[in-house]
Amino acid sequence: MNFEFPRTLGQEDARERLSQALSQGRFPHALLVHGEAGLGQHALLLDIAQILCCDGAGARPCGGCHFCRAFENNALDNVLYLMPLVKKSKDGDDDPGEGLDSALVDELLEKIQAWYANPYGFRCEDKALVTVGQTRALIARLGYAESLRKARLVLVPYFEALNVNAANSLLKILEEPPADVYFLIGSENRAALLPTLLSRCLHLGLSPLDPRAFRAAVDSLAARAGVPVVPALLPFAEGSPGTYLELVQDGGAELLEEGLRFLSAAASPDWRVFADYTGQGPAAAGMEETLKLLHFLLRMVRVHEALRALHGADAAALRGSADGYRWTAQALEKEGWDASLAAYLGPLEDLADLPAFVACLEAAHTAVKGYSKPQVALVGLFLEYEAKARRAKAQTARAAA
Ligand SMILES: [Zn+2]
Known part of the structure; x- marks a missing residue:
């Protein structure tokens, strides 16, 4: 049978x-x-x-x-x-x-x-x-x-x-x-x-499905559920057809744009840029919107980490902002993903201290639940992150000298 x-x-x-x-x-x-x-x-x-x-x-x-x-x-x-x-x-x-x-x-x-x-x-x-x-x-x-x-x-x-x-x-x-x-x-x-x-x-x-099975699954799910195939969102579903469906139906494309704005502000050496950013957008809109964005940012980080794990050797040779973008585009292409996503993931390369930033995002998840104004929690946490990144930078400089 x-x-x-x-x-x-x-x-x-x-x-x-x-x-x-x-x-x-x-x-x-x-x-x-x-x-x-x-x-x-x-x-x-x-x-x-x-x-x-x-x-x-x-x-x-x-x-x-x-x-x-x-x-x-x-x-x-x-x-x-x-x-x-x-x-x-x-x-x-x-x-x-x-x-x-x-x-x-x-x-x-x-x-x-x-x-x-x-x-x-x-x-x-x-x-x-x-x-x-x-x-x-x-x-x-x-x-x-x-x-x-x-x-x-x-x-x-x-x-x-x-x-x-x-x-x-x-x-x-x-x-x-x-x-x-x-x-x-x-x-x-x-x-x-x-x-x-x-x-x-x-x-x-x-x-999670491997990339080939996942792509086939998305095509068939899109036809069944009547949703479009959005190439830029595919990597963020992490091999889960249901997550893809949720991202497409629940504003994933907007979250990607918002994620880029967040990262660009967080990467700025002037903390006031980030404070200004949190004064508008999801952080000003309330806790639920903020949590949604934080979840998506963590997805962006995981995709970036996966690319590094797969193609990290190339990345080490291409440190620094402009090259970081180029490396990311190459790595995306090798994985069969949309290379234009490098514009969104590249800014992660610009952050002074990525592990500290990720720790900060994870902490933010708990912290924003305790504040009536999520932006207060976010700015506090990112000031901490800035200080940590500065200390790490100074340490590296001392070690080099
Ligand atoms: Zn039957």
């Missing part, structure tokens, strides 16, 4: 492992698919679920059998969900331990629909949770042996969204699931999960 994963982009190793487990009839009762956001957990979980539901004679899922068609319309009784939902409890209790009221059922159905329609764009709000009320209702339901021909599947897209009580209530059933029950679980943050839960699952890790 052949297995296909029509929603999943790339991830050949994971497909291969799953195909083997499926064809050898040793599919795990609790599978945890984990990796950074956007690598394809949510697409893969749906593909596996449909494979397990399909009863086509050839490759599965066939897409044409009764079960495939019902699956695609979320009309199968044997497919259950533990979906993080945003609960607005009246008495301030986050987890009243009850099942879902009708508003939450509506929210659940909406989220399932969004997941099926666009698995790479599917996300849950930070404050959405799976509560013990939901897990208890599920366990009660699984306790009845149903006279279904099909295995029962429990889809859990965000394992980290289970609160502690909900997680603990699942331990027993995960340890000894009924013979016809399969838990298909996803996580973007495995480190946050209880070890007792982790030990009960078979783990399947997803990795």
